[in-house]
Amino acid sequence: MEENLLEVKNLKKYFKTKKGLLYAVDDLNFTIKKGETLGLVGESGCGKSTAGRAILRLHEPTSGHVIYEGKDITKYNSSELKNIRKKMQIVFQDPYSSLNPRLSVSEIIAEPLYVNKIYKSKIENENRIREVMDIVGLEERLINSYPHELDGGRRQRIGIARAISLQPEFIVMDEPVSALDVCIQAQILNLMNELQEKFGLTYLFISHNLSVVKHVSDRIAVMYLGRIVELAESDKIFKKPLHPYTQALLSAIPIPKVNISREKIILEGDVPSPINPPPGCRFYGRCRFRQNECKKEIPELREIDENHFVACRLL
Amino acid sequence: MNDQKNLLSIKNLTIHYKTGGNIVHAVDNLDLDLGHGETLGFVGETGAGKTTTALGIMGLIPNPPGKIINGQVFFKGEDLLKKKHKEMRSIRGKEIAMIFQDPMTSLDPVMNVGDQIAEMIRIHEQITKDKALEKAEVMLETVGIRKDRSKDYPHQFSGGMKQRVGIAIALACNPKLIIADEPTTALDVTIQAQVLELMKSLKEKYDTSMILITHDLGIVAEICDKVAIMYAGNVVEYSDKNSLYLNPLHPYTNGLFQSIPDIEKDVDKLNTIKGLAPDPTNLPKGCTFHPRCPKALPVCSEKKPDNVMVEPNHYVKCFLYN
Known part of the structure; x- marks a missing residue:
């Protein structure tokens, strides 16, 4: 068994909210192995970004x-947290709004180095910035450019x-290629792959x-309204999706x-509101196979097949 | 001659924007045909000139800074670019309607959806307000929204429902041509599937032609008959859908297909097109794709390639096929 780097319990x-409690992330359990x-995956509002942020404690988890x-790490105080965050980083979705427009490229990359006082001398700092820029394929001449020029x-x-300037072990990639055209998307996905290997x-x-997730992932967790409905190796999910939601989601991808x-x-219909959701299976209202029983309690994630977990009482 | 056969026929369309001292070559000598009842997928990356072409057809290029430099847009045999403002106003919405990308911003937030649909109908048809509202309710039901919601405002609808309202407005006057500009880009994949299904069935029901602007080759495969691949303001490949998907010819088209992760195959590394789309104020000489092209020949940097018919109904602008 390879060791688990991260365990979410x-x-x-x-x-x-004014209308009541919003169940953004509701009882997630999974592990991620080293490497x-x-x-x-999931649609907007299913809680996937909130989950990513809660893991880094960018949102303070309600419990768990x-x-x-x-x-x-949920018990860590702020100085312990600062230390552990050197190892845990995040890349945000929108490269337009997640970079400070008033900082130059070198200042943006240097900020984590300053905050954590990694290097004593300016020269060491500068060298690290150049090194990191080279690793991610940014031309050296852009070092003093501003984000709007790029x-x-x-x-x-x-x-x-x-994200990699502090040599982290774990990175939350929050929709890192969603704002990009397909050709650029492919370049960034290749870069992420190289970095992971290196x-x-x-x-x-x-x-x-889903096709991007399939390309990069070893395992996939499908989320619906704050909960994981299916978790398995990515081949398994795509070859034999078991949860009715996963099946619908996969069949909806337009294939070129x-x-x-x-x-x-x-x-049918839209994703219901995560504010005070009804008891029972969250997918009940849109499910093709729903039965009255499904309304009674939330199905737990169970191992249906080897390493294939599904939250559906019909299986 | 072509103009009778085709509903829409664009010839040598060139559109420039002036910014500061520079001229942006947004659309550059574009030719395009669309037959009756056909759906054309208009594919390209950000900045390829897809939306500018659509606005050019509609006569909606903001001037200044934009200007149609050259070309003709034949719609039902008549050149739209020669029409007066007033004539265009009676064509827009009635003959050619548009569905916009972002249903969150393309609807009026302070007007209920029934009134928004009725507004369109009353501009083009001489009927009373009550009649128009009745018709609006029928349109709402056509796109799958209960008619008792016609007094609701856009913020009370979800994204998918708002886009349905947008479709209802576009279809309200039974137009001959619909230009849908990335109609499902802002929507989630299951909602996108609903909206595409709706558009497909309504298109058949009303026998409308459609130009579907998108960057998603998957959507094109699902609902289009023909495809035009756009690069740097020009159509580089134009073909029947099957012919293009089974036998893509232009190196750019091939590059696009290879950049998309394939659900059915596992690859470690995606093939990418090197470099970036060119600066539209300073397009490369010759074929605009040659600096990024893996198969570029010496001639590519000197001359612009002609449109070559490689198979029936499959045209490509590339010296490899001359």
Whole structure:
């Protein structure tokens, strides 16, 4: 058995709203092994980004545990947290709004180095900035440029450079390629792959784009309204999806090929509100196979097949 | 001659924007045909000129800074670019309607959806307000929204429902041509599937032609008959859908296909097109794709390639096929 780098146990994040409690993340359980990429997919509002942030304690979890290398980081005080965050980084979705427009490329990449007082001398700092820029494929001449002068792909490279400048072990990739055109998207995905191999990084890859998630992930967790409904190796999920939601989600992906025949499952309605959701299975209202029983209690994630977990009482 | 056969026929369309001292070559000598009842997928990356072409057809290029420099847009045999403002106003919405990308911002937030649909109908048809509202309710039901929601405002609808309202407005006057500009880009994949299904069935029901602007080759495979691949303001490949997907010819088209992760195959590394799309104020000489092209020939940097028919209904602008 390879060792687990990260273990998430009963993680919950609720937000108080005027209309009631918003169950953004409701009882997540999963592990990520060292060097692995776990894909977290779902539609907008399913809680995938909140989950990523709660793991890093960018959102304080309502309850539950995040165990990193055997230690529960939800109990850490702020100085311990600052230390552990050198190892845990995040890359954000929108390379336009996640970079400070008033800082130059070198200042953006240097900020984590300053904050953590990694280097004593300016020269060491400068060298590290150049090294990191080279690693992510940013030309040296851009060192004093500002984000607005650069295209989306280069900006996302800055975001990645900032994340790896402290030599982390674990990175939450929060929709890192969603704002990019397909050609640029492919370049960034290749870069992430190279970095993972070179530095043995572990990724939590959050995305709504299933073909991208399939491409990068070893295992995939599918989320619906704050809960994981299916978790398995990515091949298994794509070859034999078991949860009715996963099946519908996969069948809805437009595939750029002609002369293929496949069944399309069109779900009725929209994702319901995560504020005070009804008891029972969260997917009940849109499920093709729903039965009255499904309304009674929330199905637990159970191992149906080897390493294939599904939360559905019909299986 | 072509103009009778085709509903829409664009010839040599060139559109520039002036910014500061520079000229942005947004659309550059573009030719395009669309037959009756056909759906054309208009594919390209950000900045390729897809939306500018659509606005050019509609006569909605903001001037200044934009200007149609050259070309003709034949719609039902008549050149839209020669029409007066007033004539265009009676064509827009009635003959050619548009569905916009972002249903969150393209609807009026202070007007209920029934009124928004009725507004469109009353501009083009001489009927009373009550009749128009009745018609609006029918349109709402056509796109799958209960008619008792016609007094609701856009913020009370979800993204998918708002886009349905957008579709209802576009279809309200039974147009001959719909230009849908990335209609599902802002939507989640299961909602996207609903909206695409709806558009497909309504297109058949009303026998409308459609130009679907998108960057997603998967959506094109699902609902289009023809495809035009756009690069740096020009159509580089134009073909029947099957012919293009089974036998993509232009190196850019091939590059696009290879950049998309394939759900059915596992690869370690995606093939990418090197470099970036060119600066539209300073397009490369010759073929605009040659600096990024893996198969570039010496001639590519000197001359612009002609449009070559490689198979029936499959055209490509590339010296490899001359």
